[in-house]
Amino acid sequence: MKVLLTGATGYIGRRLKVRLLNEEDVDLRLFVRNARKIRDVSLGCVEIVEGTSFDRESLKSALEGIEVAYYLIHSMGARGDFMELDRISAENFREACIEAGVKRIIYLGGLGTKKHASRHLLSRIETGEILSARPDKIQTIWFRAAMIIGSGSASFEILWNFVEKAPLMVVPRSIDTLTQPIAVDDVLTYLVRARGLDADGNHIVDIGSEVLSYREIFQKTAEVIGVNRVFVPIPRWSMRFISPFFINIFPVPRRTTVALLKGIKCETIIQNDNAERFFPEIVPVSFKQSMFKAVDEIENSQVLSRWSDSSGAESCDVKDHGQIAHEVLYDRKVKDFGSIPPHFIFRSIMSIGGENGWFTYHFLWEIRGFMDKMSGGYGISRGRRDASRLRIGDCLDFWKVADIEENRRLLLLAQMKMPGKGWLEFHIDGTSLVQTAYFLPHGLKGYIYWYVFKPSHFLIFHDMARNIIRRAGDMKD
Numbered sequence: 001m002k003v004l005l006t007g008a009t010g011y012i013g014r015r016l017k018v019r020l021l022n023e024e025d026v027d028l029r030l031f032v033r034n035a036r037k038i039r040d041v042s043l044g045c046v047e048i049v050e051g052t053s054f055d056r057e058s059l060k061s062a063l064e065g066i067e068v069a070y071y072l073i074h075s076m077g078a079r080g081d082f083m084e085l086d087r088i089s090a091e092n093f094r095e096a097c098i099e100a101g102v103k104r105i106i107y108l109g110g111l112g113t114k115k116h117a118s119r120h121l122l123s124r125i126e127t128g129e130i131l132s133a134r135p136d137k138i139q140t141i142w143f144r145a146a147m148i149i150g151s152g153s154a155s156f157e158i159l160w161n162f163v164e165k166a167p168l169m170v171v172p173r174s175i176d177t178l179t180q181p182i183a184v185d186d187v188l189t190y191l192v193r194a195r196g197l198d199a200d201g202n203h204i205v206d207i208g209s210e211v212l213s214y215r216e217i218f219q220k221t222a223e224v225i226g227v228n229r230v231f232v233p234i235p236r237w238s239m240r241f242i243s244p245f246f247i248n249i250f251p252v253p254r255r256t257t258v259a260l261l262k263g264i265k266c267e268t269i270i271q272n273d274n275a276e277r278f279f280p281e282i283v284p285v286s287f288k289q290s291m292f293k294a295v296d297e298i299e300n301s302q303v304l305s306r307w308s309d310s311s312g313a314e315s316c317d318v319k320d321h322g323q324i325a326h327e328v329l330y331d332r333k334v335k336d337f338g339s340i341p342p343h344f345i346f347r348s349i350m351s352i353g354g355e356n357g358w359f360t361y362h363f364l365w366e367i368r369g370f371m372d373k374m375s376g377g378y379g380i381s382r383g384r385r386d387a388s389r390l391r392i393g394d395c396l397d398f399w400k401v402a403d404i405e406e407n408r409r410l411l412l413l414a415q416m417k418m419p420g421k422g423w424l425e426f427h428i429d430g431t432s433l434v435q436t437a438y439f440l441p442h443g444l445k446g447y448i449y450w451y452v453f454k455p456s457h458f459l460i461f462h463d464m465a466r467n468i469i470r471r472a473g474d475m476k477d
């Protein structure tokens, strides 16, 4: 079966790619905006088409000869009107599928009704409606899931950090609202099985595990962590005054946390029994089992994807790192590392950030992270997916990995809120470590920003390069 997977660099897509590669009868093609984000071991076995759903020509080449197409695209982080972008994207995709003679679209959206939906959920519902709008021409299987629990999922990371770090849990009063979470592995099983589903016509399939209130979800999370927590329910309107105090403990940006907290007021319960009817062999695991599995993956460095993998925006965030050539301001440190083998230097560079810290002046990084979080950015609590390995597109606190050249170069793109565009490059040149911070200021504010932070650069960057070399020396010994 010729299968196209879109959104293959996103949270669900990366995992679905691995599952589909294990299906013997699947001939897989991926549609991605930047093929460098998925250059891993599986590349030899799949065909890759680069493009975007806003470009009909690239869609046409991606869909040629395809029987089943997975639609896992969304533009939630886009600066413009993401709902409009999602509408255009879904329409383009459906029409291109019809033209190419695709038999089935499989789509995963959110669970909930239009009446109380957030803009994000509303956009997911609209996408499903658009994809399903021409049942005479193409069949759509539309899955709907509420909270997805898995290592690296936004819901998991928010729950875990909240329960682990806040002894007094200040929560909205609507904490007794019901929802139906589901393990990411079960979602993937439904998606994989749907390609062979023996049914005609469009179908909406609601999926989920046991029905739980948010209070029960918090309690069960506390049991998994092994702590006791006291709940302090407060009116929802007062959350906005409290949330700034909590915001720094969440790895996700403020607007995602606020959107998820707002969502608590709406019940998200399965509305049909199609999951049982079409897939009786799938019995979703309990909430607690899904939490244990997520923890197990984290402990064993098996986190395949994270909510931060995708750029979410209208264009891929790590695509145009060629722009670095147009930088106007930079701060460069060159340090000789003598007889230390370069691959140790590279290993040391690749371990920077997250729980490993930035090797120097940790309090200054913390302050910068807090400032960023307060202005709506990621801060440094986002951490990293894996303690020692990085791939293009991975987040690293408030940076994103834009390029990796084995044993030669690591390029990080700054994602902190600032009036300009920044990069941090580590380059191994002979026996020298060349570490450069680049900045492309946006107007006068950009220049002021750069010169205000320049004294801290002097301290941080000088020490950072020295400590990278020192750590590499320790590794060698």
Ligand SMILES: NC(=O)c1ccc[n+]([C@@H]2O[C@H](COP(=O)([O-])OP(=O)(O)OC[C@H]3O[C@@H](n4cnc5c(N)ncnc54)[C@H](OP(=O)(O)O)[C@@H]3O)[C@@H](O)[C@H]2O)c1
Pocket (backbone or CB within 6 Å): 006, 007, 008, 009, 010, 011, 012, 013, 031, 032, 033, 034, 037, 051, 052, 053, 054, 072, 073, 074, 075, 089, 108, 109, 110, 111, 124, 145, 146, 147, 148, 153, 154, 155, 307, 309, 310, 311, 312, 313, 314, 315, 316, 317
């Ligand atoms: N994750 C959850 O917890 C969850 C829960 C319930 C439902 N769902 C649903 O599952 C689906 C997938 O979610 P996800 O979390 O995997 O999303 P995600 O991580 O944000 O990934 C989105 C993917 O879409 C790609 N993309 C965005 N715009 C594109 C365009 N114009 N052309 C081509 N590709 C584009 C992104 O590529 P880049 O890497 O280039 O940005 C990325 O691969 C969504 O419909 C979502 O509503 C997810």
